[in-house]
Amino acid sequence: ELKVEQNPLFLSMQEGKNYTIYCNYSTTSDRLYWYRQDPGKSLESLFVLLSNGAVKQEGRLMASLDTKARLSTLHITAAVHDLSATYFCAVDFLNNAGNMLTFGGGTRLMVKP
């Protein structure tokens, strides 16, 4: 059974600070996704990581994937209040019937002024 664990589950940080969210998963997979979710809204795709060593950056967020360690990180640089949201990683286990997503538990990020 594929398990995806995120930590921390809750993160309160000051504006301007840096922090990293971790996503560990239990079964081999070469595809990992990061999503943002605002309260009451759907999932917004942030990053798609499709190979070992993949690194992607968008604004203050940078995601990386180490498939050998089964670990992905989402690094936040100089956080701003607008980044406050819940962040989910999801691992994709492709089988013959589709791309199954198993989500981590989510990290609720609060950025305080």
Add this chain to the structure above:
Amino acid sequence: DAMVIQNPRYQVTQFGKPVTLSCSQTLNHNVMYWYQQKSSQAPKLLFHYYDKDFNNEADTPDNFQSRRPNTSFCFLDIRSPGLGDAAMYLCATSLLGLNTEAFFGQGTRLTVV
């Protein structure tokens, strides 16, 4: 332009009264998924269609059914909603393959009274 459209955005139903949620897509993707997301939890896959082939997750209750009459539409039927079925229901689509990602709709928030 919206690519995965869910209707309605908000649905209130009575305890035990059947309800149907709908999802349509303009992407011509061959896989469609339904996820359930309860408050403060991660999305959980209920089932998915690969073309017309239906795939049920092992722990999806029998109370939940789905129909996919054509490529563009997929429905989630809850035969007898209970209070525990109140959640956000997310529809997603993807094109089966190695370098694809899932596209999520805006979700339907279901309230059971």
